[in-house]
Amino acid sequence: MKVTDFSESRYAELEGIPLENVEIQDCLLSDKMEINRSKSIPHQLSECERTGRIKNFKIAAGLAEGEVSEHLAADSDVYKILEGISYDLANTDKNKLQREMEKILDLLEKCQEGNGYINTSYQTGGGYLTQSYTTAEDESDRWKDLEHGHELYCGGHLIQAAIAHHRATGKRKFLRIAQRWADLVTEKFGPTARHGTGGHPEIEMALVELYRETEKEDYLNTAKSLLNIRGGKSSGLDGSKYLQDHKPIREQKELTGHAVRQLYLLSGITDIFAETGDDELWEVLSSQWKDLTDKKMAVTGGAGSRYNGEAFGEPYEITNRTGYYETCAGIASFMWNWRMLQVTGEAKYADVMERTLYNTILSGMSRNGREYFYTNPLEHDGGKDLAEQHRGSKRRTTEHFDGTACCPPNLARLLASLPGYVYGKGEKSLYVHHYVNSELNHRIGEKEVTITQGTRYPWKGDIKLKIDPERNLEFSLMLRIPNWAKNTEVRINGDTLNLEPRPGKYLEIHRKWESGDEVNLEFPMHIRKIVANPKVSGNTGCIGLMRGPIVYCIEEVDYPDSELYTVTLPKDAELTTEFDEKVLEDVIIIKGEGKSVPYTQNLYKDLENLNSRRIKSIDFTAVPYFVWANREPGAMRVWIPVTESVLR
C-alpha cells in the first residue's frame, strides 16, 4: 500500500512506492518500528479500552450504556491506531491486532447512521460536548461548532485509516464507512453546500487521498471547497490567525497559529496542488516553506516554538527552554515535506523530513515504547516537572490517554508507515530518498528490480546499494545527497565516479543496470558544530552538535560532578565518537574534553568583579537528542555555550 498515492496526480513529479515493496531491517528505524508494532500499538489499544475510547463506539452503537468519555477528539485516536495497524499488515502476518481491528470495524459499522454520520460525542450528546453544550441528544448540534467541534478532523482520520485498511487488505468494509462519511461531508461542505470549514485541518488531505483511492472527483472538489472558504465570511470559524482563518487562503504567506493545524492544512494544500496545479496555491506553499526553514524551524526540525497555544511564533522566535515543538507538529511537518517532495522532486524537502524524523519525532517515544513526549523543547532546566507549564516535561509519560492523546497514536501510524517514505518513482527513474538498511522490490515498466540497501545509517556514512534487475534495465538511479554531506564519494562497481555530488540535490546515475551492480556512497560522517542565525538571539555564543542528520544534546545524567549549566565546550574542542550499546541504545555518542565554568548564585554581576575562578576540565559527553530523558530525568541542552563565550 502507498502511504500517499501520487501515481495519478497530474502535477506531481514523483510517485510513492507501495510500502509492502519495502522492508526495513536491522537498523534504528526497524527497531523503532518493531517496538511500535509489539509494544506501543498494543499498549495504546489497551489505553483506548481503559479510558473508554472503545466503549464510546459501543455506546454510540447502542451496545453499551454509560457516558461517552470526554477526551477531545477521542475517536481520532482510535482511527490513527487503526491506520497504524493497517500499515503494519503490509509487512507482518495477520495477527491479534488485526482481529481487534476487525472488531472495532464492526462497531463502526453499527455506529454509523443512515446518512453516514459518525462521531461518538455528537451521537450521544456526551463526551467533550458536555463542556460547551447543555443538551445535545438531537442532531441539531452537529456541524455547528466548526471551530472546536473536531467533527471534520475526526472524520479525516477515519478516512485515512480506511484507505490504509483498504490498501492493506483489499477489503472494502472500512472504506465503505469512510465513503459514506465523505459523501455526507460532500453534501454538507461540498461546492454546492459550502457550509464552512473545519477548525482543525486534516479532512482536506484525507479527501484528496480518498479521491485518489476511489477516483470519485466529488471528494477532491469538497476538499477544494473546504480550503477556499477558509478566511472568508462563510468559513464558520473565528477569523483568527490561530485557526489560519485570518485571510483568504491564497493570501496566507506566513506560518501562523496552531502548528499542527497549520502543517496539516499545508499538507492538504499540497495534495490539492498536486491534483490541480493551481499556481496561487504554489505561492502559498513555497513562501510558507521558506518561512519555516528560514525563520521558524528548530534545529531538530521542531515546529511551533510557542508554548502558549502550541503555536508558531514570530520570525526567529525559536525558543529553547520554553519551546513547544509538539511531536504531532513534527509528524505534520514530515507529512507536508513528503508531499512537497512528491510535487517537486527536490531533495531539500527530504532533508527536512530527515532532520525532523531523527530528532523531534523519534524523541517523542521512549525506548520501551510506552511513554511519550507531547513537547520536545531544546532545553530543560531540570526543575520541577511542569510546575507552572510553559516548558516541556523532562520525562515521557503514559498518561496522555487520560486527556488529549493526539501524539502517541500519531507516532504509531507514522512509524508503521516508514517503509513508504524511503524510495520513490519518477519517470524512468528510481529515487532513493532516505538511507535505511532495507530491501526494495519494484517494477520498472515490465521488469522487476531489487535494490538492497546495506548501511548502518544514520550512524555510519557508507551505503552499499546492490541493484538486481530481472534483466538488464536502463533507468536513472536518483540518489539524495543530504544537504550536510560535502565531498561525498560515489563508486560504481568499485570505480569512483568522476563527478562531484551536490549536497541538497539528487545525484542522477543513468545507465543500463545489470544484476550485481553495486553503488557505494560514502557520506562524510564527522561531527559538525552548528551555529544559528544571530536573530535567534538566545543562541548567541552557543553551538549545536550534529553528526549526519542527528542533533545531539548534553544531559544532566552524564555530568554527575558538574551542574549542567556550568558545562561548556571550547570552540575548537576535538570531539570523538563512541558506539554506546549499553547505557542508551545502540547509538553513537560524542565524547571530548569540556570545561566546567563555576559561577555564584548572583543573578547579575559586574564583569570586573568576576574573579577568574578555576575553569575545570571535564569529560564531555553528548547524546542524540532523541534519546534524552531515557535514563534519569534532568536538565538538558541542545545549544551548548562555547567556553570562550562565558565571560570572565
Next chain:
Amino acid sequence: MKVTDFSESRYAELEGIPLENVEIQDCLLSDKMEINRSKSIPHQLSECERTGRIKNFKIAAGLAEGEVSEHLAADSDVYKILEGISYDLANTDKNKLQREMEKILDLLEKCQEGNGYINTSYQTGGGYLTQSYTTAEDESDRWKDLEHGHELYCGGHLIQAAIAHHRATGKRKFLRIAQRWADLVTEKFGPTARHGTGGHPEIEMALVELYRETEKEDYLNTAKSLLNIRGGKSSGLDGSKYLQDHKPIREQKELTGHAVRQLYLLSGITDIFAETGDDELWEVLSSQWKDLTDKKMAVTGGAGSRYNGEAFGEPYEITNRTGYYETCAGIASFMWNWRMLQVTGEAKYADVMERTLYNTILSGMSRNGREYFYTNPLEHDGGKDLAEQHRGSKRRTTEHFDGTACCPPNLARLLASLPGYVYGKGEKSLYVHHYVNSELNHRIGEKEVTITQGTRYPWKGDIKLKIDPERNLEFSLMLRIPNWAKNTEVRINGDTLNLEPRPGKYLEIHRKWESGDEVNLEFPMHIRKIVANPKVSGNTGCIGLMRGPIVYCIEEVDYPDSELYTVTLPKDAELTTEFDEKVLEDVIIIKGEGKSVPYTQNLYKDLENLNSRRIKSIDFTAVPYFVWANREPGAMRVWIPVTESVLR
C-alpha cells in the same frame, strides 16, 4: 503627607517622611514629575472623560443615562489619578486639577449607597459585567465573582486615593467615603464574616494604611482576614497559583502567577507584618524576596517575565524578546521594596527600588507624557508591532484607556509620590535612601533641620549634602551606599572620612551637626559591564551595560548602516560617556567602537562553513533603557553580544 505612614507601626524600623517636606528640583525626576503634573494627569483625566470612566459615576449616581463603559476595573483608574493629584497638591498650588477632583468627589458621594457600596459596574449592572452576567440590576451579583469582579481591588484604590486626599487637604470628605466602604468590607470580609478574599490584591495594603490613618483596628483585622483566608477552601477563588491561592499564604515561599497581583499582595503582607510582627509572614516575605532577586528579576528590575498571563515564570525564566515586565509590576515591586525597607532598614531593598524606578518604571512613559508602555521587554526585533502578541510593543501608545488602562494612572500616582520615598526617619537618625537633587525640611525631636542635596545623580556621582539644623543637633545621618558603588569617597567638611563605606549598606555618620556642615559623597560613575547568571540561558555571550543605576540598551535608530542584530561589542571595548541634550533628553549616552558582524539568511550553518566575513568597525552608541522608542520605533537590545562570542 506620607506616602505610607509607618510612624506608629510596631514592627517597623523606619518611618516615612511627609512628602510635603521634600522638594525635588531640577533633575531627571523633577522633570518627569513636572511632565506628569502638567501633561500626563490632565491628559489621563481627559481620557477618562472620553472613554466614559467619569460618566460611569454619573450613571451610577443617577445623574446621567447610558451604559457603563465596559473597561475592566475602570473605576480604579479614576481613583489612581485622584491619588496622584492629591500627592501633587502637597507641592503645588491649588489648581484646576484640584477643582476637577472635587467635582469627582461630589459624584462619588452621590454614587455611594447607604451601606457604603460603590462600584459603577455592579451598581448599574453594566460595564464589564455584561461579559459574564446576563442581568445584574439587583444586588445579588455583588461579592460573588471574587475571582474576576475587581470590587475589592477598585475599593482598595478608592481607599488609597482617599488617604492621600485627606493627608493633602485635611478634609474628611473623601476619607468618609472610603471609611464607609471599608466598613462595608469589614462587615462582609472581616474576622466574623470571612466571606472570602479578592482575586486581585490591593485592598490589603489599603486597609492597613486606613488603619494607620484612622486608628480603627477593624481595618487591620479585615486585612488580616482577607490574607489568612487565601489558599484555603473558603477563599472564594479558584485555588490557582495564578491568583496566589494554591496554598495557605504562610506556605507560599515562591513568587507565582500574575506579577502585579503577587507584588501587591506582598506589599499588603509587609504592611500587616509591620503591624503584627508575625514571624511566619516574615518567612514568606524574605523567601519571596530572595526568589525575586536571585531568580526572577530582569536587570531593569522588571518583574513578571512571562508574556502569557503577565506572570512570573520559572526560576531563571528571564526572557528578553518575549519578556513582559508590566509597568504596573515594576511599580508594585517598587512599592513592596519600600515597605521591606521600612520594616528592616536594610539598604538592599532601596537598591531594588532604584534599579526598578530608573529602568522598567521610567520606561513606561514617553518624553511627552502622553504615551505609555504596558510591557517593558529587554529586546525587540523591530518587526511588526504586536503582530501575534507574545512580545511587547515597540512604541508607546495613547490608546490604553480604550481598554484596560492600569499602567498610565499607576505611573501618575507613583511619579507624584516620589518625594515621599527619598528620605526616612529612624530612631535618632535620618536616612538618605535615594540621591535626588532636593531639599528636605524636617524635625528631629523639637528641632528643625534642613538638608539640601545637590547632585546631578543619576548622571553624576557627586553628592553634596548641606546640613542646616536650627541649632546644633546630634543624630546619625544614614547614607545609602548603592550596591554597585565600590570605593565610594566620603568627605565631611572637606575631610576625607577614614572608613570604607560598604556597598549595599547604610553608612552611619553620627555627630553633632552644625549649621553649614557639608557631606560630600563621590560614587564611582564608571560604565559597568554586567553578566547574568548562566542559568539565564538566553544571555550567554552577552553583556549588559550599566552606569550607576541606569541600564542601557542599543537601539536601531542609532545604527543606520548596520542591522541591529549584527551589532556586537568587544569584551574589552573602551567606552566613554557623552551628555546628550538634543537627540534624547538631558541624558548620558555611551559611545565607543563596536563591531558589526555580518551574516547570511541561513537559519543554521556549519561553523566550518562560515567564511571569515569582514567584521566592520562601527560607532557604538547605547542609550538609557528608559528612553528607548522615543525617536524611531525599531529593534532594541539590552543584552549585547560580545564580539568574541559571535562564532566564526
